[in-house]
Amino acid sequence: MTAAARPRVGVVTFPGSLDDRDALRAIRFMGGDPVPVWHADHDLHGVDAVILPGGFSYGDYLRTGAIARFAPAMTAVREFADSGGPVLGICNGFQILCEAGLLPGALIRNRGLSFICRWINVRMQDERGDVLQIPIKHGEGQFIASPQELARIEDEGLVALRYCSPDGVVDERFTPNGSANAIAGLRNQHGNVLGLMPHPEHAVDPDLGPTGGQFVFEWLFAAARERVPA
Amino acid sequence: MIATEPLHRALGLSDEEFEAIVTRLNREPNHTELAMFAAMWSEHCSYKSSKVHLRTLPTEGPQILVGPGQDAGVVDLGQGMACVFKIESHSHPSAIEPYQGAATGVGGIIRDILAMGARPVALLDPLRFGPLDDPRNRYLFSGVVAGIGGYGNCVGVPTVGGEVKFAASHSSNPTVNVMCLGFARADAVQTGRRGGEGNVLLLMGAATGRDGIGGVSVLASRTLEDDAAESRPSVQIGDPFSEKLLIEACLELSERGLLWGIQDLGGAGLTCAVSESAARAGIGADLDLDQVHLREPSMEPFEILTSESQERMLAIVRPADLETVLEVCRGWGLEARAVGKLRGGGQLFVRREGHVVARVPAAALTDEGPEYHRPLASPPWLIRVREDDPATAPFTGSLEDAFLAVLGSPGIASMRWAFEQYDSLVQGGTVMGPGADAAVIRLEGTIRAVAVSTDGNGRYGFLDPFLGAAHAVAEAARNVAAVGARPLAVTNCLNFGNPERPEVMWQFAESVRGLGEACRALGTPVTGGNVSFYNESGDSAVVPTPIVGVVGLLDDYRLMTRAGFADSGSSIYLLGTTFAELGGSQFAETVLGKVSGRPPELDLEAEANLHSFLYEAARQDLLASAHDCSDGGLAVALAECAISGGVGFSVSLSGRELAPHVRLFSESASRAVVTARSGREEGVEQLAGLHGVPLTRIGLTGGSRMRFEGMLDVALADALVVYEGAIPKLMSESRSQGVPPV
Amino acid sequence: MRLRFEIVVSLKDGLLDPQGKAIQGALPTLGWENVSDVRVGKHIELVVEAESEAEARSHVEEMSRTFLSNPVIEDFRVLSSEEASAS
Amino acid sequence: MRLRFEIVVSLKDGLLDPQGKAIQGALPTLGWENVSDVRVGKHIELVVEAESEAEARSHVEEMSRTFLSNPVIEDFRVLSSEEASAS
């Protein structure tokens, strides 16, 4: 297969990354070529797209993502993103992207303080408005931003996913962590950097449950193919 | 403490034990040596009160690769793969500091699995607390759950099962057990390799600090009186991030063949790890304390030797590999120091600043500890309690109220409140997570999976420790069979009071006897476990709490059965026979306010037949659902099938000779509720006949109500509110008893 | 009167401080080689309504001991107090 | 010289503080009805080796701004410094 048909997708492993192997497995399952990237690497081995996986990088002891964003690989990720490369941050990866300033806002302790592991529904904020079933598992997934920033995020249409009921109703009651405007996922202005709290890599294999995560990988692969001429 | 008390007593050694040490050494031990003996000969490390009983357990079978005596047991999963598993208690530290106590318990059991060269893949957490109307118990419950999640989630091992039960005797003595499973290639399992004179002892991971000194002798080998405050230094702070690095480094070393052996540091710290490494090989060791990476430079030799600081492992490395090993550790950002060498001659030499500060035969510490046949006596009050059979007590109340009360009792109600705080998905192997009969974890890249369940019933153990333990095995194995797996082997954690009291020792001995008998009959040998004594304060000991973990094998996880009713119109079958058995039942406790009578009888042959029916039926894809019947009886089993599948039912429970409430709530053993795949009813009936399992068709699935003809009729939605809402309601006032951990 | 207090809750000496350790570990690679002995605790700010400063302080002390800290593993210090404006 | 610093990192005013809110919510049931405005932040202690107090402080300020706090949501204050004994 050509590179375009089979995108090479890197997954950056930081000390304390946990869902890195799961992301690599999901890439393979979805028909991509998984490429492990080490946090100390200075380049991304020429991948077509990159994933910052879930976990607790450096224990998340200071703030989630606060230490990871200084890793050498993050310099490469930033350059890759600036040049339009598709970047997906999942959970801790989302937190790292916010810390690194690649996405606006920040993620703080869940409204109820407890860690939550649960299958939830999110609604895509595009014309189709599909409802996807994907699990969340985080203790610090409450998205916040200043009122001005939040207004800008909404105005520019940066919200990619919102928590919702099984039939797609967006409402505070279905926002497990208290996120502002039920935000579950965000993109940057160019649309090539996406961060989300739910874990699509745990929702691709029908043997294990619903497959709402496939959609996210399809987006990532499509974005990768667009960049790489076939 | 009296100033003139001899040091050995202060350290928890008896005069006889001290004499034995003097005899063995041919001289008086110095203080450092005494501290080493005190730690190694403590109840926790030496099993001095339990050994003679544990020896009677069945430990062999063709499926067993490694039995008791190692850090963890190992069973063969076929195709060159093995499952490593073990359970351990961290109750004492959790009683003092629930978050950190539970968290470090998770860390400790993970290192036992790691010490066998396996990747830790799943955790289960059987827990016991006092009733939730007491704010202190709510604080302990929420702290322990947060601690298990805090550590397990951050270290990246999914918590996929466990159980939570409540009883008054656990009010000041919570029971916190954690079980861990790992997977390894069968030929890569580390089994404390022998030989290796000249090999280097490499201490990896966290610095050694003063916290946790005397953990085994202070916390786990005595009862906790009002001196809890003095036990403070024994409580430690867990660092799951360091543990994660330790896991990855150890696995890389093991994969690259760089390890001669590896040992976790748990109870008795460095003393235990070094003396075991040496004694297993029948040799000795040199240990240089100056090389140990310390958190506080001023530590005394005895402190360094007995510190139980977390997140450390001891690797045994060939000198030629040392540089490469150190490089791997550096790559993972881990501290690693060569602290000694294995040497010929059986002696353990410990040096500090160039001087020998201790010199003891390694085997004297590990293998020559005391062994007691402690006196046993069955408690006199038990006869009276057993005579009060709840099945003969008149019951005139509303069956519907009783049903909802039982369904919403904390021992039965959904534990979602707890298990949603656990990452049950990380590592991507979870085919079935918490809230099911058994958790199911697949082997990467195959269709094989392991099913695992932990169980124990305190009321049964209280009323009859022999039967209680046997039931724990039967129930755990039944849970494993219910998802379609063949039960393979057992691990267990025996939580009891003070073994120096004959009543407690009798309870213990009876429990071990029950455990052994059930394991023999069900073909599930014991591969190891843990004993936790001194779970008492004042004169209130925990009820006998044997917790049993059963591991089973599913050849094809796609054929796994779930508990929930899958669709409408399926035939519902009851497997097994219902007798008038309300002794020790949830109904008797919740509705009649009695914990009395005799626990249900246990016919182990019938039990084994049920299990083979269940996994055969799954293999032949005959069942649309399967759920074992235990706490709360048939009424609760059916309710759980309906709630979990979102499909109601209508059944008719015949059996005129039993009163309606007995038919609903009897906890007769060896039963299960299954539904047939449509068109496979005959197959189900035939298979049951083949296995000699009594089978009754009791009704049909469908609708949105739970209908027990002529007895009660409840809307599924109402039952759901009771079942799911009970624990959150009890805990709602407690969310902030104590500052939430940072 | 309304008084604002600041309280610091920190791990007892001798206990491992994983947060401090992780920060410490990261500093050299960020170019801060001259920083050591990092310890992380909680900082709690609150307002107490009481008759006198002494009364307010005794409330804060008790609250800190019984609720805001876990005396088994933590120490606390009441840092300061000041008159708070009406909220 | 070696100087010990204390730094407080707290959520910006106006942002919801889930921990502070939880503590606040629990206080009345524990009998502390006179307590309000609870905010929870981090307290960081560290030792800096530098030529002068001014130099050390400027290091601490920079570290706090770029690493110890997230300016999107947090403010920081350097509380105090004092000579530290050799470790």
Ligand SMILES: Nc1ncnc2c1ncn2[C@@H]1O[C@H](COP(=O)(O)OP(=O)(O)O)[C@@H](O)[C@H]1O
């Ligand atoms: N209840 C039990 N049943 C069978 N074996 C047990 C039991 N308790 C402990 N053992 C075995 O005794 C040995 C020592 O146990 P333990 O001290 O818990 O191990 P470790 O030193 O790894 O912590 C282990 O091999 C363990 O499996």
Ligand SMILES: [Mg+2]
């Ligand atoms: Mg061990």
